[in-house]
């Protein structure tokens with residue numbers, strides 16, 4: 001039986017959308033309030049979807065404790081209560097848009113998850129704005 005299992009998580013983080021190769025005027029024009037030099041914060045909500053075959057012996061697709069711990073170690077401990085631009089290696093040079101954060105999280109989780117599972121990640125930057133990888 002092929003099935004999907006979901007785990008939700010959240011983290012709070014600050015960021016600034018900025019392209020250093022552009023002028024201040026162009027950054028302001030493109031990113032607006034998100035370019036605020038003093039940064040701003042979001043309550044990010046994460047939905048992680050794991051798809052695969054149920055193990056007939058356990059009845060599990062994946063032990064949710066294991067998935068919970070992977071998300072905690074790879075995402076929450078890395079990004080929660082951080083300034084993404086300043087405090088994290090991942091976004092020192094990569095613009096921390098919801099798109100890029102979602103993809104980075106997918107890569108971090110993918111590296112820790114058994115290859116037999118399919119993985120997708122949905123990241124809510126606000127209750128109404130969210131992105132998903134893979135598309």
Ligand code: NI
Pocket residue numbers: 015034040041042
């Ligand atoms: Ni923002």
